[in-house]
Amino acid sequence: MLTLQNMTYAHPNKDVLFDNLNLTINRQEKIALIGNNGAGKSTLLKILAGVLQPLSGAVVTGDTPYYIPQLFGQFNDYTLAEALQISGKLKALQEILAGEVTEANMTLLDDDWGIEERSREALAHWGLGDIDLARGMGSLSGGQKTRVFLAGIAIHRPKVVLLDEPSNHLDADSRAQLYDYVRTASATLIVVSHDRTLLNLLDTVYELSGKGITVYGGNYDFYKAQKAIEAQALQDDLKNKEKALRKAREVEREAIERQQKLDARGKKKQEKAGLPTISMNTLRNSAEKSTAKIKDVHAEKTETIARELGEIRKTMPDRDKMRMGFDDSGLHNGKILVLARAVNYGYGDKLLWPQPLSFTLTSGQRMAIKGGNGAGKTTLIRLLLGELQPSAGHLERAEASAIYLDQDYSLIDNSLNVYEQAQGFNTGQWQEHEVKSRLANFLFTRDYWDKSCATLSGGEKMRLILCCLTLGNRAPDMIILDEPTNNLDIQNTEILTEAIRDYKGTVIVVSHDAVFLNEIGVSETMTLQGTNPPQ
Structure with missing residues (x-):
C-alpha cells in the first residue's frame, strides 16, 4: 500500500501547487494520474519517488518505487548503467571476479550475482541487446532512452512502478510491448500519460486539479463518460x-x-x-x-x-470556452496537390527507399505516414513541402499553401511575445482588441500577451499556433503534423483533435497515437521501409 498524508507542495517561489492531498493506493492497483498541464502530475510522481520533498505531509510505503521519468535529455551525461543506478553493483561484481573480495564490494553487490546477465536480458527484451551498459545515454534516440528505463523494471523488479509519459517517443512495436507489460504486471502502477490507449489499460483514474484528487472507479473511457455526464x-x-x-x-x-x-x-x-x-x-x-x-x-x-x-x-472546462472557427481551404475536394512517380531520395550514393514511392495526394485527403526510425518519414515531409528535391523519379506539386506543425513548434518565433506572434499571422482584417479577444478564446488571457513565446509549454505553443491559423484570411490547403500529440496533456490533445477534425483541408500526419488518428478521420496509411541512412 502507498499512502499520501496531508501532502502540500510549494514551488521555490512559494506558490503552492497542491495543498493537503490525501491518497491511498492499494497493492497491485493500476492507476492513471491525469490532469491539465500545470496541475502537478509529474511533481507528485517525483515526490512519490523521493526525488522531491514536500513542504509538509508524508509518503508512507513499505516499498521503494521504481521511477521512469519524462525524458528531456537530463541523462545525456550518464552511461546506461549510471542511468539505471546499477553501475555500483556492476563495478563491485567485476572487482570481486577479479579477486578484490572486499567487505565493501560484497555489501554493495548484496548477493545480486545475476545483475549483469539480468541487465543484458532486460535490454535485449526491449530491443537494445546490441547496446553496451557503458555506452552514453546522450548517443541514444528518445525512444531508446525510454526503453532503457523500461528495461530497468526487469532489472530492479520493483513492487511499485511510477511512469511519467512512458509512451512518448516509442514506435508502434515498442508501444505494444509497453501495453503488454501494463496488462500483465503484478506491480502497483501509477501512470501519468496522455496516451489514451495506455490509459484504458488501467483500472482507476485519479484526476489531479486545484480541488485536489478526484477518483473515478474505471478506465479512461469510463472517466470520459463520467466527465460528459458532469x-x-x-x-x-x-x-x-x-x-x-x-x-x-x-x-x-x-x-x-x-x-x-x-x-x-x-x-x-x-x-x-x-x-x-x-x-x-x-x-x-x-x-x-x-x-x-x-x-x-x-x-x-x-x-x-x-x-x-x-x-x-x-x-x-477551458476547452468549452474555445472556438476554433477555421475557415475552409479554398481548394475543392479531389484536386491533386501532389503526384509522385517512382520517387526516391539519395544520401550520397545510397537511395533511401528500397522501393521507390508512387502516390497521389488530393485535397481533403487524410493520410498517416508510418515507419520505424530511419524509414524516411521526415525526408518525405520535406519533399512534400518542397524543401528537398527527389534524387530519382518525378514529383509534381500544385500551387497550395501548407502548414508544418513539427514537434519543436517551429512556427513559433521565440523572440516574440504572445501578442506579437498572433499579430504576425493577422492579415489586417482584425483590430487589436479582436486579436486579443481571439487569444483569450484560446486561453491566452491578459497575463499572457506580453509573455515571451520561449517560456510557453508545448501545449501552449500548440494552442497559440491554432489561434494564429484562425487569424488568417483563409485556412491552409494542407496541414502536416509530425508526432503532434507528443508531450501534450489530454486537454490539449483534445483541443488539437477537435481543431483538426473541424478543418476541411488535407491532413498528413506522422503519429503512433492510434486513437488520435482515428478521431481525426485518417483513412489511409503509407508505411515506409527505409534503409536507415543518416537524416
Missing part, C-alpha cells in the same frame, strides 16, 4: 441559472412598472384634490422610496443568481 449537468445548471436570471430581471422590471403606474395614478388623484405642495412632495418621496425598496428586494435576488451563474461559468 459537463452536461453543468450545462443544464448554466442554462437554468441563465433562465432564472432573465426571469428575475423580468419580474423586477414588471414590479417596478406596476409600482410606477400606481404612483402615477395616485399623483393624479392628489393633484385633482388640490393638495398643498408640501403634501405632494411627501407623497413623491414616499413613491420613490417604494420604488427603491422594490429595486433593493429584487436586486438582492438577481445579484445572488448572477453570482451563482459566475461561479458555474468559472467551473466550465
